[in-house]
Every structure is written in structure tokens, then in C-alpha cells.
Amino acid sequence: MDRFIEDKTTKVPVKLEGQEKKLDFMELKTGGFIKQRQKDLFAVRLRCPGGRMSTDKLVEVARIAHRYSKKSVVHFSFRQSLEILYVDYKDFDAMIGEITKIGMKVASCGPRVRVPTACGGCEYNPNGLTDTQGLADMVDKKYFGTPTHHKFKISFSGCPIDCARTREMDLGFQGVVEPEWDEPPCTGCTICSEACKEDAIQSDPDTGKPIYDAKKCIWCGDCIRACPTGAWRAKRYGHLVRLGGKHGRHPVEAREVALFVPDEKVPAVIERTIEWYLANGIRGERVAKTIVRVGLDNYLKFMEPVFEGSALVGRAEKEAV
Amino acid sequence: MSALKADAVLDLRGVLCPMNFVKAKLKLEGMDSGQVLEIVLDSGEPIQNVPKSIKEEGHRIVEVKKEDDHFRLKIEKGQ
Ligand code: HEM
Ligand code: HEM
Ligand code: SF4
Ligand code: SF4
Ligand code: SF4
Numbered sequence: 001m002d003r004f005i006e007d008k009t010t011k012v013p014v015k016l017e018g019q020e021k022k023l024d025f026m027e028l029k030t031g032g033f034i035k036q037r038q039k040d041l042f043a044v045r046l047r048c049p050g051g052r053m054s055t056d057k058l059v060e061v062a063r064i065a066h067r068y069s070k071k072s073v074v075h076f077s078f079r080q081s082l083e084i085l086y087v088d089y090k091d092f093d094a095m096i097g098e099i100t101k102i103g104m105k106v107a108s109c110g111p112r113v114r115v116p117t118a119c120g121g122c123e124y125n126p127n128g129l130t131d132t133q134g135l136a137d138m139v140d141k142k143y144f145g146t147p148t149h150h151k152f153k154i155s156f157s158g159c160p161i162d163c164a165r166t167r168e169m170d171l172g173f174q175g176v177v178e179p180e181w182d183e184p185p186c187t188g189c190t191i192c193s194e195a196c197k198e199d200a201i202q203s204d205p206d207t208g209k210p211i212y213d214a215k216k217c218i219w220c221g222d223c224i225r226a227c228p229t230g231a232w233r234a235k236r237y238g239h240l241v242r243l244g245g246k247h248g249r250h251p252v253e254a255r256e257v258a259l260f261v262p263d264e265k266v267p268a269v270i271e272r273t274i275e276w277y278l279a280n281g282i283r284g285e286r287v288a289k290t291i292v293r294v295g296l297d298n299y300l301k302f303m304e305p306v307f308e309g310s311a312l313v314g315r316a317e318k319e320a321v
Numbered sequence: 322m323s324a325l326k327a328d329a330v331l332d333l334r335g336v337l338c339p340m341n342f343v344k345a346k347l348k349l350e351g352m353d354s355g356q357v358l359e360i361v362l363d364s365g366e367p368i369q370n371v372p373k374s375i376k377e378e379g380h381r382i383v384e385v386k387k388e389d390d391h392f393r394l395k396i397e398k399g400q
Pocket of ligand 3: 126128
């Protein structure tokens with residue numbers, strides 16, 4: 001059984017972009033080529049921000065995958081990108097040519113901003129509050145590949161259900177809506193208190209009208225959607241920003257750092273966060289560790305020009321308020 | 322003190338999501354706009370989900386009554 005014995009050779013001669021080169025497996029990985037267990041074979045990870053692709057491209061990708069995968073298989077990765085498996089390194093040149101021609105790109109590994117992930121968001125998901133797909137596309141175009149101390153993963157969830165797992169990201173943006181209640185239209189029907197799954201709304205025993213507990217509210221908007229009269233309305237939409245989560249062998253849950261950050265501030269949050277990470281982190285250290293070493297206060301202070309009033313000092317303090 | 326007279330009634334107690342909504346939707350499709358459908362929904366998931374879907378389809382919930390562990394809703398069909 002040689003299943004667990006790895007091929008330690010990392011350098012092989014190969015023709016890349018028409019030139020004879022020594023191809024370094026470790027270098028290749030930074031470009032989204034991942035060496036498989038099998039000799040000479042690689043998984044090629046495509047760049048699919050938010051896990052979205054036009055059907056035109058998908059048809060072309062399928063054709064390319066069918067031609068170059070020695071086993072005719074692809075894998076939908078856990079970060080939403082499509083991996084073409086069992087690609088012979090000798091075919092890289094031709095295959096990359098075809099991938100480039102259809103306007104697709106290869107993903108990356110290593111210490112840099114990765115392909116952003118996102119759920120469907122408000123475009124078509126019933127619970128969605130934010131345009132997660134539009135934002136993921138923006139992040140991919142603007143920040144993909146930016147060098148950092150370690151991998152830097154960004155994701156967008158459209159609501160507090162958090163399908164895109166912003167809690168496990170270096171930087172995550174989760175949609176929120178602040179509900180606001182207006183007495184006149186309310187008929188005291190009690191539907192909102194039934195609709196709220198967080199026990200944040202009790203019905204007044206006499207009138208049936210809502211008694212709202214802001215401390216329990218997670219800003220999902222179920223009350224707004226359920227209210228038949230429009231007495232519950234959306235006061236404002238925005239993002240709950242999370243920092244310093246990670247997955248891997250030792251998962252860390254991200255800290256909540258700001259609330260109701262509007263769409264237009266997302267780029268500034270990303271830029272200044274990376275600036276802080278580059279200045280305060282050390283090589284090979286995820287943001288999660290930097291926070292512990294340098295302190296979250298240091299980060300929040302640095303972010304003040306961007307977060308302004310929206311900074312959070314964590315759920316515990318929110319509850320103490 | 323039911324002010325509104327229902328043109329049709331659908332008892333959806335015991336019908337699970339999303340079939341309770343689908344049944345209400347099918348019933349509404351057979352009615353004229355402005356007509357009123359009365360439905361009975363269990364509390365819990367059905368009352369959390371069905372009213373918002375009805376609103377999203379452009380109908381109006383014009384009356385809601387809570388009765389023990391269920392709700393009686395009157396829905397006015399939209400355009
Ligand atoms: C030959 C080298 C490598 C192979 C074959 C490899 C393969 C993979 C694959 C297939 C995944 C799952 C991706 C997905 O489903 O989306 C993954 C995830 C992951 N990779 Fe690698 N990778 C390699 C190098 C690295 C390196 C160099 C690092 C760290 C610097 C790394 C850290 C991780 C971590 C932490 C995950 C967990 C997923 C996550 O956090 O989202 N890998 N890797
Ligand atoms: C014995 C009969 C039926 C069974 C067991 C059944 C079962 C189901 C199930 C399991 C789902 C998926 C639920 C989910 O995704 O969570 C579903 C969805 C649906 N069914 Fe049925 N169904 C039945 C009859 C019907 C009939 C008669 C119609 C229409 C005339 C219908 C229309 C639909 C529609 C439109 C959906 C999608 C609802 C949505 O996406 O929200 N079904 N059904
Ligand atoms: S996070 Fe919310 S909006 Fe996004 S897919 Fe999940 S439920 Fe839908
Ligand atoms: S926004 Fe969500 S958690 Fe807050 S009160 Fe409304 S239903 Fe409850
Ligand atoms: S759902 Fe709307 S109308 Fe009914 S009690 Fe709540 S706020 Fe009032």
C-alpha cells in the first residue's frame with residue numbers, strides 16, 4: 001500500500017506559455033494548480049467568485065474539463081470554485097489557453113486575498129437583505145490576489161442565517177436590517193411575535209401589539225416580512241462585519257466588529273483592515289492570531305475613521321448595554 | 322366581530338410548509354381579485370412563513386385572529 005506515501009519531488013520540466021521552464025509545484029499552487037496524489041496529475045481550481053457563473057461559460061468549462069480531465073470529473077469545492085481533476089501537467093499550456101480564451105481565470109492559494117465566497121443574497125433568496133453577489137464580484141475584481149501575511153478569506157452572507165459562514169472568515173460581511181415599528185397601522189394581530197424566532201418580540205397581553213427587545217434582536221427582518229399591515233418597517237440595511245475567523249485544524253469563530261455598515265463602506269473596511277493586518281501581523285499568521293497578540297482594541301481604534309459610530313465591542317458588551 | 326365575509330375557506334391545519342402556501346396560492350388563483358379567502362394556519366412554522374409569502378405574491382392580509390394554537394387569516398386577492 002503506497003496510498004499515504006507522497007511524491008516529494010517538486011520540480012519538473014514543463015512547457016508553459018510556449019516556453020521551456022522548470023515548473024515548481026509549490027509555485028504552481030499559488031496559481032490554483034494543486035498537485036494530486038497521482039503522479040503527474042493536478043487539480044486545477046477555477047476562479048468563481050460567489051460560486052456564480054454564466055451558463056455560456058459553464059458550457060465552455062464543461063467542454064474543457066471533459067477534454068483535459070483524465071477521469072472526466074470535476075469537484076465543486078467548499079469555497080464555491082470548480083476544480084477540474086486529473087489534469088496532466090503536460091497539458092497545462094493548452095488548457096490554460098482555452099480557459100483564458102473563454103474569460104475564466106485560475107484561483108489562487110497562499111498568503112493573499114482569496115476568491116470571495118457569497119450566498120445568493122437579496123437578488124433571489126427569500127431571506128436575503130444584501131447584494132452579496134454584487135459585492136463578491138466587486139471584491140474579486142478589486143482585491144483578489146492582494147498579498148497578505150497568510151491566506152485572507154472574505155465572504156458575504158445575505159442574512160443572519162449566514163449560509164456563507166462569515167463566522168469562519170478572516171473578514172466576513174453578513175446582511176442585517178434594523179426593524180422599526182410604527183403604531184398607527186398595527187392591528188395587534190400578534191403575527192410578528194410568532195414570526196420572530198429570537199423571542200425578541202412579545203405580544204402585549206391586552207392589545208396584542210409588539211413589545212420589542214432590541215437586545216435579543218439579530219436583525220433578520222422576519223417581523224417586517226410577516227407583518228400584514230406594514231407597521232414593522234426597515235429602518236436601515238447594512239452589514240454585520242466579522243473579523244478573525246478561520247477554519248482548518250483549529251477553527252476560530254470571528255469577532256463581531258461593526259454593525260450596520262452600509263454597502264458603500266465595504267471597500268474601505270476591506271482596505272483598512274488589510275492595512276492594519278499588514279502593519280500588525282507577522283508572516284504566516286492569520287488575522288485570528290494577530291487579534292489575540294495585538295488586541296482587538298488596537299484594530300477598532302485603527303478602524304474608527306471607517307466604522308465611525310458602527311463599531312461593536314462584541315456581543316457580550318452589547319448585552320450589557 | 323368579523324367585518325369581512327369570506328368567499329372561500331381553506332383549513333390548512335396539519336398541512337406542512339410549503340404545501341400550505343401552495344394550496345392557498347392555488348385556491349387564490351381560482352378567485353377574482355378583491356375576493357376574500359379565509360385560511361386557518363397552525364402556529365409555529367406555518368404562521369412564520371405563509372403570511373410573508375402571501376404578501377410577496379401581492380395579496381393583502383386584511384384580518385388576523387388568533388384562536389388557541391392556530392390563526393385565522395383573511396386574505397384579499399391582489400391584482
Ligand atoms: C499540495 C498542496 C495543497 C493541496 C493539495 C490543497 C488542497 C486543498 C483542497 C482541495 C481544499 C479544499 C478546498 C475546497 O473544497 O474549497 C483545501 C482547503 C484548505 N487548504 Fe489547501 N491545499 C494545498 C495547500 C495548502 C496550503 C499551502 C495551505 C495553507 C497555507 C492550505 C490550507 C488550506 C486550508 C486551511 C483549507 C481549509 C478550507 C478553508 O479554510 O476554507 N492548503 N486545500
Ligand atoms: C401527494 C402530493 C404531493 C406531495 C407529496 C408533494 C411534495 C412536495 C415536496 C416534498 C416539495 C418540496 C418541499 C421543499 O422543497 O421543502 C413540494 C414543493 C412543491 N409542490 Fe408539491 N407535493 C404534492 C402535490 C403537489 C401538487 C398537487 C402541486 C400543485 C398543483 C404541488 C406543487 C408544488 C410546488 C409549486 C412546490 C414548490 C413550492 C416552493 O418552492 O415553495 N405539489 N411538494
Ligand atoms: S445567508 Fe440568508 S440570504 Fe444567504 S442563502 Fe442563507 S438564508 Fe439566503
Ligand atoms: S429582526 Fe428578526 S430577530 Fe429582530 S425582532 Fe424582527 S424577527 Fe425578531
Ligand atoms: S404583525 Fe404587524 S400588525 Fe400584527 S401585531 Fe405585529 S406589528 Fe402589529
